[in-house]
Amino acid sequence: xxxxxxxxxxxxxxxxxxxxxxxxxxxxxxxxxxxxxxxxxxxxxxxxxxxxxxxxxxxxxxxxxxxxxxxxxxxxxxxxxxxxxxxxxxxxxxx
Amino acid sequence: xxxxxxxxxxxxxxxxxxxxxxxxxxxxxxxxxxxxxxxxxxxxxxxxxxxxxxxxxxxxxxxxxxxxxxxxxxxxxxxxxxxxxxxxxxxxxxxxxxxxxxxxxxxxxxxxxxxxxxxxxxxxxxxxxxxxxxxxxxxxxxxxxxxxxxxxxxxxxxxxxxxxxxxxxxxxxxxxxxxxxxxxxxxxxxxxxxxxxxxxxxxxxxxxxxxxxxxxxxxxxxxxxxxxxxxxxxxxxxxxxxxxxxxxxxxxxxxxxxxxxxxxxxxxxxxxxxxxxxxxxxxxxxxxxxxxxxxxxxxxxxxxxxxxxxxxxxxxxxxxxxxxxxxxxxxxxxxxxxxxxxxxxxxxxxxxxxxxxxxxxxxxxxxxxxxxxxxxxxxxxxxxxxxxxxxxxxxxxxxxxxxxxxxxxxxxxxxxxxxxxxxxxxxxxxxxxxxxxxxxxxxxxxxxxxxxxxxxxxxxxxxxxxxxxxxxxxxxxxxxxxxxxxxxxx
Numbered sequence: 001x002x003x004x005x006x007x008x009x010x011x012x013x014x015x016x017x018x019x020x021x022x023x024x025x026x027x028x029x030x031x032x033x034x035x036x037x038x039x040x041x042x043x044x045x046x047x048x049x050x051x052x053x054x055x056x057x058x059x060x061x062x063x064x065x066x067x068x069x070x071x072x073x074x075x076x077x078x079x080x081x082x083x084x085x086x087x088x089x090x091x092x093x094x095x
Numbered sequence: 096x097x098x099x100x101x102x103x104x105x106x107x108x109x110x111x112x113x114x115x116x117x118x119x120x121x122x123x124x125x126x127x128x129x130x131x132x133x134x135x136x137x138x139x140x141x142x143x144x145x146x147x148x149x150x151x152x153x154x155x156x157x158x159x160x161x162x163x164x165x166x167x168x169x170x171x172x173x174x175x176x177x178x179x180x181x182x183x184x185x186x187x188x189x190x191x192x193x194x195x196x197x198x199x200x201x202x203x204x205x206x207x208x209x210x211x212x213x214x215x216x217x218x219x220x221x222x223x224x225x226x227x228x229x230x231x232x233x234x235x236x237x238x239x240x241x242x243x244x245x246x247x248x249x250x251x252x253x254x255x256x257x258x259x260x261x262x263x264x265x266x267x268x269x270x271x272x273x274x275x276x277x278x279x280x281x282x283x284x285x286x287x288x289x290x291x292x293x294x295x296x297x298x299x300x301x302x303x304x305x306x307x308x309x310x311x312x313x314x315x316x317x318x319x320x321x322x323x324x325x326x327x328x329x330x331x332x333x334x335x336x337x338x339x340x341x342x343x344x345x346x347x348x349x350x351x352x353x354x355x356x357x358x359x360x361x362x363x364x365x366x367x368x369x370x371x372x373x374x375x376x377x378x379x380x381x382x383x384x385x386x387x388x389x390x391x392x393x394x395x396x397x398x399x400x401x402x403x404x405x406x407x408x409x410x411x412x413x414x415x416x417x418x419x420x421x422x423x424x425x426x427x428x429x430x431x432x433x434x435x436x437x438x439x440x441x442x443x444x445x446x447x448x449x450x451x452x453x454x455x456x457x458x459x460x461x462x463x464x465x466x467x468x469x470x471x472x473x474x475x476x477x478x479x480x481x482x483x484x485x486x487x488x489x490x491x492x493x494x495x496x497x498x499x500x501x502x503x504x505x506x507x508x509x510x511x512x513x514x515x516x517x518x519x520x521x522x523x524x525x526x527x528x529x530x531x532x533x534x535x536x537x538x539x540x541x542x543x544x545x546x547x548x549x550x551x552x553x554x555x556x557x558x559x560x561x562x563x564x565x566x567x568x569x570x571x572x573x574x575x576x577x578x579x580x581x582x583x584x585x
Contacts, residue, residue, distance in 0.1 A: 008458065015417060015461040016424070017454055018442035027458065030516065034459060037517050038406040038472070044479050051477030052484060054308050055294045055533020055558075056338050063334065075196035079428035090426050091437045 003031045099124040104168055104267040104321035105348075111157065111167045118157070118167025122150035122211050125169045129213060129265050134585040135236045137250075137260040139174055140182050140215040149211040156209065165328055166209025171266035173257050174215040175222055176202050176312075177301040181212075185303040186220040186230040186253075189423050189430045189448025199301025200333045201270060201312050208328045213266050216256030220450045221420065222277055222305045225522040227255030228513050229452040237285060237506050238263040238581040242547040245584070248506040251281030251522075257315045258285040262581060268316035268325050272302060274309045275408055276502075276526025279538035282315055283501035283551025286540040286579060288568070289315045290322045291526075293559050294533035295340035297326075298333030306415035307338075309408075309530040319539060319568040323347035326561065342559055350565035356390030358567065361494030365401040366525055368503060374544045375500045382498055382541055382552045385574035386567065394494050398486040403479050404528040405520060410463050410476035411531070416453075417460025423448060455516065484532040487555075496563050499525050501538040501551035525553060535561045539568050540577040549579065 005024035008031065012019040019027065073086050082089035099121045102110065110116055126143045146169060153167040177183045177195035184190040198206070206212070219229040226249040227235040235255040237248040239262065250259040254271035258281030261269050271278040273291035282289025290313045297312040304310060314325035327347045333339040362383060367376070387393055425431035425444035432443040449457070463472035490497065503524055512519045529536040535558075538551040552571060556564040 003462070007462070011458050011462045011465065013442075014465060015457050016421075016438070016441040016445055017449065017457065018439075018446035019454075027455075030455065031459060031462065034409065034455075034516055035462075038409055041403055041406050041410075041475050041479050044400065044403055044482060046475060046478035046482065049478040049481050051474055052481035053477060054338065055484065055531075056340065058340075060337050061334070061341075078196045079193050081425060081429070081431035088427060091433070091440050093437055 003028050003035060100128045100264040102267070103318045104316055104324055105318065107168055107267050108165070112162070118150040118153040118211060119147060121167065122146050122169045125213055125266055132263055132265055132585055135238060135259050135263055136233050137217055137235050137256045137263065137265060138171070138214045139184065139217045139232050139256070142181055142212055142214045145181070146211050146213050153209050153211060163207065163209035164324070165205060167211060168209070168267050169211040169213050170205060171213050171216045171257060171260045171269040172202055173254055173270050173272060174218050175272050175303045176270055177303065178202055178212065178215065181215065183215065183303070184231070185222070186218045186232060187448065187450070187453070188231040189445070191430065193428055195301070197301060200298035200335060201302065201329045204328050204331060216260055216269060218256055219253035220453050221303065221416070222253040222272055222274055223416070223452050223456055224252040225276070225280060225519055226509065226512065227252040228509060229450055231450055234509050235259045238585065239285060239506060239548055240581070240584065246508045249284065249509050251284035251506065253277040254281045254315065258282060258287055258289070261285070261287045261315050261317060263585070268314055268321055270312060270329065271315045272310060272312050273530065274305050274412060275530050276523035278313050278315060279526045279536055279551070279553060280502045280522055282538040283540070283549065284506040286549030286577065287315055287317055288319050288322045288537070288539055289313065290326055290537045290561070290564070291529065291535060292326060292330060292561055293340070293535045295338050296330045296559070296561070298331070298336040298339045300333055300335040304419040306412040307419060308415060309412060311530070319565060319572045320348055320351040323351055323565045340559070345562060347561060347565050350562040351569040353566040354390065355386065355566050355570045358391045358496065358563065359394055359494040360386050360391045360567070361394050361396035361490050361497045363396050363398045363401065363490070363497055363499060365398050366499045368524065371500070371503050372544070375503065375550060378542050378550050378552065379498070379500050382571060385571055386498065389570045389574065396490040396494055396497070398490060398528070400479065400482045400486050401528060404483050404531055405524055407476040407479040407483065408527045408531060409459070409520060410472050411480060413456040413460035414464050414473050415460070417457045417464065420453070420457055480531050483528055487532045487534060491557055495557070496567055497555040499553045499555065501525060501553040505544045505546065505548035505550055529555055534558060535564055537564045537568050539571045539575070541571060541575045542577065543579055
């Protein structure tokens with residue numbers, strides 16, 4: 001299940017990280033090194049084992065469906081790269 | 096004034112209560128020490144004005160008889176904690192200039208109890224690293240050096256700034272976080288005490304997320320009791336974190352010094368790994384002897400899936416990270432690098448904002464979660480994670496806590512392992528099992544190696560049983576009588 005440059009290109013695209021062409025081969029080698037080390041997990045018998053997604057044995061708590069805070073645009077926008085008249089300014093999404 | 100920076104947190108609080116010195120005095124002593132220690136690169140933001148203002152407010156509270164449990168004590172805060180109005184970057188270029196408009200729950204507890212903030216502590220970028228070398232702001236230097244050598248050593252990571260600042264007496268204690276060993280390994284490398292509490296003990300609200308099912312905040316300080324005092328303040332149920340445990344917070348300091356007679360301490364045989372320095376093995380044997388002398392019953396236990404913990408972690412943590420770090424899109428906060436279109440803007444922002452190790456982990460996480468690989472990698476890792484947690488449940492049938500080494504080596508030189516990701520990951524071989532199972536763990540300084548560098552022993556406890564760890568930890572501390580300090584070169 002070797003990772004090649006094409007796989008790295010695809011994964012980087014999915015992750016929205018620009019990787020220059022010349023970095024794809026070295027990255028593929030690195031990721032292969034890590035993934036082949038990880039593959040020792042196949043030695044473990046996990047038949048019938050329930051996947052563990054959390055170590056907290058409790059159901060997610062429910063809260064009352066009420067407004068707790070809000071109406072504070074200045075704080076919400078406080079770190080935005082660009083704003084205008086109380087809005088985030090972002091690149092055009094729909095052409 | 097340097098005698099004020101050398102105090103334990105407990106001694107400082109006693110001195111403040113007895114009015115032997117003011118918070119402003121001890122705070123200024125620490126600010127002076129920080130100023131004189133920039134060579135360590137432990138602080139990424141110093142907040143001297145805020146510190147003095149908080150110290151004066153503390154002195155005023157004390158004069159009115161309203162002092163809280165940490166009143167007047169100057170602390171350092173790992174840069175992963177959001178602090179209102181104070182730059183919080185998580186060691187990343189992508190958050191340069193980010194000033195949160197809110198305060199993390201854990202730090203708000205410390206300020207509620209009267210503590211004083213000295214500044215923000217350097218760390219590996221997004222807490223991804225074991226040597227502090229992935230910080231966008233340069234590595235932290237360990238105040239410890241090998242005997243006769245002057246090579247710069249790592250303080251460990253990711254909480255390297257916290258470890259270095261505590262060891263160099265730049266603060267009385269510090270906050271830290273631990274996803275795979277990021278509190279305990281730096282504690283071992285710097286001769287300090289570090290506690291990773293039970294998952295859910297401390298709220299994750301306002302802490303920059305790395306791997307949400309593993310991340311947990313905890314204290315670092317120069318004595319077991321000091322970490323107990325800090326944890327009592329940091330912990331507590333928080334409705335803003337849905338995984339926060341709704342359990343009472345005991346006075347953890349009350350467990351320090353309690354008799355450990357009759358406690359059963361398990362020694363997991365799988366923690367004897369090939370290539371471990373004989374000194375670490377010898378220290379472990381010494382720790383066993385100390386606890387036996389203190390009245391503990393030593394039992395051999397088996398945690399058969401130990402060797403699979405790290406590979407499972409390197410699926411689970413990157414998978415969660417790739418999801419958590421999707422929020423850094425350059426739209427609402429943080430760096431934005433404009434591209435020709437929206438996708439390019441995302442791609443350039445993230446390419447320039449993230450460092451190499453963070454990108455590597457996002458790519459691994461994206462890969463193991465992608466169509467066709469999800470079952471083979473991610474689901475498999477979650478099943479192995481269950482096996483690892485089951486191993487501990489089996490162990491608890493015959494023992495009350497476990498004793499192991501904290502790390503497989505002493506502090507290494509900066510640059511030694513930065514070219515080999517897997518070699519770097521192996522640093523966490525003894526610590527990462529605890530995160531996967533959600534258990535509390537503690538590193539206690541126990542001795543020096545032949546080069547004069549500190550080594551730590553790790554205690555692992557049952558869920559929510561930090562109390563037993565504080566009792567055993569203070570027994571180890573008393574027996575080890577670890578008083579060595581780094582010789583000041585910086």
